[in-house]
Amino acid sequence: MAAAKARARAEAERTRAYYVKKETELKIEKVRMEGSLTALEHEKEAAAAMAEVRILEEAIESMEGGSCHSGSQIVPPIDPAQRTSDYVEHHSSHSNVASNAEASLATPHVEFVNRYEKENRPLTESSPGHAPPDCDKIVSDSVSMPNTVKIEKSQSATYSPINYWPLAQTYNASTPVHSPFREEAELSDLARFLARRELINAxxxxxxxxxxxxxxxxxxxxxxxxxxxxxxxxxxxxxxxxxxxxxxxxxxxxxxxxxxxxxxxxxxxxxxxxxxxxSPEAVEKALFDKIEKFPKISKQDPLKLQELGDLLCEIQSAKAEGYLLGLSYLDTSRGVSPIVEKLPYHLQEKWIYQGCHLYSITQSLLGKDIFKLTQEDEKIAPSIEDLAFMELMDKEMFMDSSNSWVAPLPFRNPRQRLANNREQSMKRLLSLRQTLKRKPLMQEHFVTFMQRIFDAGHAELAPPVKENEEVWYLPIFGVYHPRKPGQIRVVFDSSAQYKGLSLNQVLLSGPDLNNSLLGVLLRFRKEAVAFTADIEQMFHSFVVRADHRNYLRFLWFEDNDPSKDVKEYRMKVHVFGNSPSPAVAIYGLHRAAQHGELEFGKDARAFVEHDFYVDDGLKSVPTAEEAVDLLKRTQEMLASSNLRLHKIATNSPAVMKAFPAEDHVKDLKDVDLEKDTPPIQRSLGLSWNLKDDTFTFRVDSEKKPFTRRGVLATVNSVFDPLGLAAPVTIQGK
Structure with a gap:
């Protein structure tokens, strides 16, 4: 979703930039057009003024030289062909420059049309009434006028329609001359500006x-x-x-x-x-990171295989330049192994087939593979049922729309049909009600626990049972932890038999996916800064597929009130008491870590997969900063699958301060590790003194008889998986 939003923002910015560019071009065109129109307006006014001056000068000269009636001879009009020839010769030196400038600037051409080119009528019709009588000698034929006429100031003007019409541009010593060379300089600046803009944008x-x-x-x-x-x-x-x-x-x-x-x-x-x-180091690190973060390729994803090939070609080209010497590490077997591991398994086997073929031709294998020792010899091989469980989870566990992992109940195949045991479950519930009446405190704890289940949405009212529908009712009971007398845990009795059959008997238990307790504890105190954390209600964080929820029905009281009528409910999540629940929860936890590895880091996934024992995580790192970073990324990774990592305890005050109080372990929420002495923390059976950063042991204070059995019972009550107290306990044994 974050990636889709980023692409949407990028597309919006790209569209906005395109229209800003078009708007800028139109504004530049508008300014240039306005400048051209302003210049044209000034030229028009200047031409009109010069025409008016010329007419006045002609009138004055006519008055000084006498009128046509006094017999003064009228100056013959200028021949149109001669005037055109003079105009062409005068402007021939500048015509090419002017035309090129006009083409570059691409200004709109304003055409001034002589009205005498459009009308072919006698001169007498358009001559003013006060013209001299001899004006009939003036050529009355229509003439084609150029837009610009050269007029010498010393030449006497002749009254004619040609001279009477105000021209768009008139050459005169007092009139500013339109210079094509200045236009060329302005055009060069404009072209450079447009080139800069285009190059910068494109x-x-x-x-x-x-x-x-x-x-x-x-x-x-x-x-x-x-x-x-x-x-x-x-x-x-x-x-x-x-x-x-x-x-x-x-x-x-x-x-x-x-x-x-x-x-x-x-x-x-x-x-x-x-x-x-x-720098070579920066480029090498970037390329190595791209290889490390590249996901493993499945055989159904040929596009990813092509991407890996392109990435390796890029690295090969960079290596061939000789600038990145560190890439030569990929030529070693250790350097190329991570790349090979990302290939589909059938491609990884190709070199094995070819290598074995070559080895069989050149070497004699007789007597070399009769008995082999491997690192897996001490491990118990998975059973057929364990393999069936893993195959079922691989196929049918999925993440729903609320980001919770959904898994089916792993039924055996084939299995017996379960009978409806509602009668048995009702008897167990009525017996529990009598017990709760005798123990009000236990009833309070029981009701509180059930209320948390309903508030969290882990249970729902069961629909009516259809005809011939297979259902199962789970009897419930409560148990107290010896060290937590104020807390009760409600257990669903999946082992209760009815007509010789129980729910656990038709379910696959699944393999033991837990890490080695000894390995987790040894790694826990490997580095200076150690911390523990817990996943809140881990079993209840994984949802049961909807069509299997009728096997998790149970009877309880309406509105969670033991004094009201009994109602039928069913669990929506995997429950305590089901034999496959631990395997389902651990498998789902690993799937959540695998799902978030690409976003939250490889070390966060390794922490979940190798340093957790069921729902308890224990880890140590060199510095407090690394601890805070790893814990926060792991919290975010699990939260993306609706799993909450909390109850954090550590021997570093800086780490505790980095997390809010609600994420601390319960008895450390109001404790300042720098000033107060924190209480002893218990994790996986060990007692951890945070202040001194030491492990301690507690011996059961209950007095036992001084017999062989009593001594062994007292000695064995000391939980010491690491054997730290062996020098003491061995003497007692």
Whole structure:
């Protein structure tokens, strides 16, 4: 789910960046268009003013030289062909530059159309009424006018429709000349800006803070900005934008302390990045981590096999460059073994088949394999029933929508059909009610325990029994721990027989999946900082498959009140008293650790699989920081499967302070290990003094008769799995 959210955020940012880019382009185009329109407006006003001046000058010259009636000769009009020739010659030197600039800027072309090009009518119709009489000599044919006409100031103007029409652009000494060379310079700056923007948006990629990708990213970055002629400050800004979160923070700090010396800051930034991500050690570690975290491949997953092949090709190429000398470790048998173990088993056997074939051809095997010793000789082989149990759990245990692990009841196959034993269970319940009436304190403890079961949702009202449906009712009873007189544990009696058959007789008990008690205790005191933890209600944390819950029916009182009527309930979780419950719970615990290994680390899974005895975890590490880190990651890993790790006890005050009081063991919640003397902690039968970090032994104070039997009973009451008290107890024996 976290990965899906990350991909959604990345896609949203990518879409947002695309539309920001389009918006920026449109804004630049808008500014450029507004500039062109403003310039055109000024040119239009200047042309109109010059036309007005020209007309006034012509009028003054006409008045000074006499009117047409006084016989003064009218200056003949300029020949259109000659005027066009002069215009072309004058502008031929600049035409190419101007046309190229217009093409580059891609400005909209505004066409000024001469009205005399559209109308082909006699001159007399459009001439003003006060024109001289000899104006009929002026050519009245329609002419094609260029948009720009060269007019010399010294030349006397002639009144004609051609000169009367205000032109868009008029050349005059007092009029600002539109220079194509200035446009070319502005175009060059604009083109450089657009090139920078396009290269920055399309040519650069973001660094992902992975050392194996650093050199490729650096080469791409320098190649993209090489043509932009950026300053050191601009390069630092671009680096911060296109670096990852961690690497960008390094460069940001370097830039802030070298704000006046950007060249020095740029060099320091590259040196820092190369030290963190480009050094051989960093790249080698990243590649080794990728190999270590790569999951084991099943034979139904060919895509993972292809990914592993691509990863190994990447490592082979990096090794061939000679820059990463540490990768030569993979050429050894110890280095390549972890890679081989990730392959499907049928691929791991390929080299064995070929190797054995070669060995059989070149070596004589006679007399070399008659009797072999292996490391597994002292282990008891699994029974057929144990193998059937493991196969059933592998196939049918799964995680439901609430992240709880669901397992079936492991029935034998074949098995006898269970009879309905409701009558027997009712007799047991009525007998229990009489006992609770005689012992009010026991009744209070019993009701409290059952209320916790109902509040946690571990039991539900049973549906009516269908015709010919196979059901089973579990009688219940309570037991007290000798050292915990105030706590009762309600046990479901799965061994109770009815008509010669019990529930446990039709269930597979499963293999003993517990770790060696001696091994757990020895590893527990291997390092300086030791801690213990417990899984809350471990059996009840694993759900029974819905179609098997009718085998876990029980009778209890309505509203958890012994004075009310009896109701039928059924358990939704695996219960104390079922013979397969320990194996189901330990198997489910290992599945939960395997499920969370990729996210929470290999060491967290190893802690659960190798340092737990049923629901008690004991571990030691060199430092308090490692203990806190391991415990927190293990808590989160188990919590993702609805398993709570609590009751933490340790010989390190720093570790205890790192966890809230509700996660502490009950009698340490209000104890300050640095000031107060903590009580003795018991774990797996051992008494652990946290203050002195020592093991102690307690002898049963009950007086026994001074006989052989009494002495042995007293000596054997000392629980000493490690044999630490053997020098004392051996004498008694």
């Amino acid at each position: 040519g650069l990629t973001k660094f992902d803070d992975h050392p194996e990708n650093y050199w490729a990213w650096k080469s791409s970055f320098l190649s993209a900005i090489s043509v932009l002629k950026l300053t050191s400050s601009e390069q630092l800004d671009l680096m911060i934008k296109w670096l990852g979160s961690k690497s960008a923070e390094y460069v940001r700090r370097i830039r802030s302390v070298n704000i006046r010396y950007p060249d020095v800051g740029l060099k320091m930034a590259w040196d820092r990045l190369e030290e963190m991500y480009g």
